[in-house]
Amino acid sequence: MDDVTAYVQELGRTAREAARQMNRLDPGLKDKALLAMADRIEAEKSDILAANREDLERAASEGLDAALVDRLELNEDRVSAMADGLRQVAGLPDPVGAMNDLSMRPSGIQVGKMRVPLGVIGIIYESRPNVTADAAALCLKSGNAAILRGGKEAISSNRAISHIMRTVLAEVGLPEGVVSVVDTPDRAAVGALLGMPEHVDIIIPRGGKGLIERVAAESRVPVIKHLEGVCHTYIDADADLDKAADIAVNAKTQRYGTCNTMETLLVDAAVAGAVLPGLGERFLDAGVELRGCPRTRELVSGAKEAGEEDWATEYLGPILAVKVVDGLDAAMNHIAAYGSGHNDAIVTENYTSARRFLREVDSSSVMVNASSRFADGYEYGLGAEIGISTDKLHVRGPVGLEGLTTEKFVVLGSGQTRG
Ligand SMILES: NC(=O)C1=CN([C@@H]2O[C@H](COP(=O)(O)OP(=O)(O)OC[C@H]3O[C@@H](n4cnc5c(N)ncnc54)[C@H](OP(=O)(O)O)[C@@H]3O)[C@@H](O)[C@H]2O)C=CC1
């Protein structure tokens, strides 16, 4: 066995043991740890920012793109937001141990269900250090152990954050192995993580197609995929056009580098002439490059020509594909052909069109008259999120505490035997 595999196996063994210990420890320790972690993160902000500067300097010397740097960068506010996130998770109800559906059977046994942790969760994610804190916090609160493999660009930040979290775990009497960061950029560690079902119960890959394809092909551990977002906003013939323009601008420009940012705008031909010239100007003024179909380019002179590949592209930057379509069915056909099942929105005042869009578009979130940027665990009231599952099994859309648990049957008898 090579060194990286041996190292990851050891992380797995420790995590498995930590997850088992969590089942017998006082549940109140979890919130105590989360609150102490939040305080410590704020108190040691300067250490986290110094580590993050190392990552940013490396990123600058390697000429990494703006979306990646935006996700990588921490500042005072983002570190405070990370601490607040931990406090919010501490304030959420503990899902573990809840008993549901208890009923008495004719045999005299009581049968019900108990909510329990998944166990050990391996998360492979992009270079976004706040995810390290969010994911660790959600796994801890839900009684799981997390093995965190963030992007190589964020390794110094992740080390600093996990050091604080592990120190606090030990101080409050919880096993440090509840939070482990894979401390090597070697991708062989990802392969090792995928190949040890004896130590890992679930793999959550958050990332682009390359990551998801590898994980889907190689993993011997069940996977909950968090794939890219090729997100659409469709302006329907019956849209309120002022509302539509504001939603579209927000969906694209509020933050360029996130997976829930709109990448393609679809506009019904019936209203394209009324909405596209002004909306196109707003995008161009905001510095967004427009790549349009021929009908779009007739209405927005600054738009460049879109190629076939643009319809399937997640730009993660100030570029937007724009297409004029002939009605709701054409819009939904386009989304079915090119979308990634992440989230898609319709802007309309027409009840029937809205209902059809909600029923027929097969994405993890479907929205009416709202910005795609709302597809987020915090915005949905989950407190925080591991990410947005684009899978259909176990959990779909923003993954919070409940998504990190499962249920088992419990049977309460008083000596019954089966006849
Ligand atoms: N649905 C969701 O919740 C989310 C989706 N995303 C998506 O992630 C993407 C942005 O992040 P980006 O950094 O480009 O994502 P990448 O897929 O490039 O990287 C994400 C992580 O996967 C690792 N990785 C990538 N390819 C492989 C491989 N072949 N083998 C092993 N490990 C691999 C990276 O490691 P390394 O550091 O070695 O490159 C990194 O840790 C966007 O597409 C975005 O939409 C992002 C967040 C949430």
Ligand SMILES: N[C@@H](CCC(=O)OP(=O)(O)O)C(=O)O
């Ligand atoms: N949580 C995000 C959305 C999901 C996400 O984490 O995606 P990404 O920003 O691509 O890592 C947000 O809107 O803030």
